[in-house]
Ligand SMILES: [Zn+2]
Ligand SMILES: [Zn+2]
């Protein structure tokens with residue numbers, strides 16, 4: 001039994017009567033293996049730091065004996081060569097040595113992110129792919145036999161074709177008679193040609209006694225055009241026998257298409273809970289409102305009011321006093337959608353000069369990402385798209401009034417401009433926030449228009465959402481989309497967060513005048529934990545809610561682990577078979593002992 005080797009008294013899991021083997025540093029609590037599985041997979045606790053019990057008490061299991069000096073144990077670690085040494089070891093003397101315990105802790109720390117991803121994502125998602133692979137396994141024989149027969153037909157056609165060409169070569173091109181005949185024909189042709197050229201030359205230098213200007217002129221008119229000065233007889237070849245198109249068609253008819261990696265849609269992995277559940281809240285100290293929020297990780301968020309843009313952890317206290325000193329603070333469009341965060345956790349924001357800047361994760365380096373070059377347009381709001389890696393910028397021109405969406409690629413180059421109808425009744429009036437949905441739709445909340453305006457990626461208008469049926473006028477502000485392609489929008493009129501599907505159908509009021517905070521004004525969706533961050537307009541509160549959970553039946557990883565534990569060979573076991581129950585979603589693996 002695994003827990004038997006621990007050098008302390010075994011105590012109980014804090015969630016069930018099982019023996020504890022793990023420890024959650026975030027809760028904190030003790031966990032048995034089963035409860036630990038659930039803990040790292042549950043979206044409620046997915047970002048917790050779970051360590052094994054021996055890490056909790058900083059215990060390193062055994063002192064290991066040096067292979068070169070059996071009476072000594074390893075004490076040092078040489079980083080450049082990644083080797084261990086005891087006090088007696090003479091090798092690698094010139095390198096700086098690290099104490100084994102320190103090296104162990106440092107290495108563990110370095111691998112924490114990877115382990116977290118494996119535990120909470122990979123082990124959870126990968127088994128979901130198994131049913132698909134099994135289905136393919138069943139159908140691939142039929143699929144490929146179709147290709148096989150097609151290929152055999154093609155091969156036969158090609159063979160026939162080659163036979164024909166060979167025959168043609170022997171009987172027409174290289175056959176004795178034809179070859180001689182063609183040469184003879186060419187000799188005669190060339191002879192005639194030489195004669196006509198000589199005649200032409202003679203006419204030109206005609207001797208004096210027969211000189212006639214008339215004759216020369218009539219010759220140039222009639223006979224000359226028929227002389228082909230550049231005539232050459234062709235070299236013998238067999239190209240006539242081949243028809244390039246036939247060969248190409250014969251060889252290219254079988255199409256092999258690359259289908260890419262296996263994927264599982266979020267629809268199979270995630271589902272909505274019965275309603276939004278309050279997760280945590282933070283009260284801010286250095287901003288007065290939450291006009292716009294951009295969540296970075298499950299415990300870091302950028303918040304801006306009209307003047308300040310700060311990064312805070314869950315305490316609400318800024319990590320730095322004033323990390324952004326040149327935030328744009330236009331008097332009309334104050335603080336709406338001015339910032340976003342990219343996959344490197346860098347902040348992208350609109351500055352006072354309407355340039356778009358990038359601030360590094362450590363808040364030490366600011367670079368100009370997109371310089372403002374056209375003074376007629378001002379950027380209103382920005383959104384970095386996790387799916388495409390592009391930056392979407394909503395631009396406004398005041399004279400004449402007009403809006404356009406520009407798309408920049410990762411290196412800051414303009415990739416696309418979607419300009420809309422510039423009349424006063426155009427697609428947008430005063431867009432406040434911009435975001436993108438998983439299907440590529442550009443989603444904009446327009447406060448003046450009272451609508452969520454959605455266009456497809458190319459800019460064609462898809463729909464405008466103006467609130468639930470028979471509801472009051474919508475005053476849309478903060479907006480975001482989630483992993484299930486829902487659109488979430490804050491409504492200033494009803495003080496709600498409304499959820500619609502990707503086609504604009506109202507689904508529910510996700511939040512309705514929440515007690516924990518003032519009216520919802522700004523939104524940010526955390527793609528890793530699937531939590532919704534909501535900022536309030538008139539108080540200093542940001543609340544985090546959970547409304548998405550993982551599908552229940554996805555326990556493949558657990559089954560895998562249990563199966564592996566059932567036989568002695570551990571990792572070297574051979575997967576013999578596996579089958580599914582529960583409508584092909586619940587793989588069970590059978591291991592060969
Ligand atoms: Zn337990
Ligand atoms: Zn925990």
Ligand SMILES: [Zn+2]
Pocket residue numbers: 081092
């Ligand atoms: Zn070395």
Ligand SMILES: [Zn+2]
Pocket residue numbers: 066067068069072085086087088089
């Ligand atoms: Zn040694």
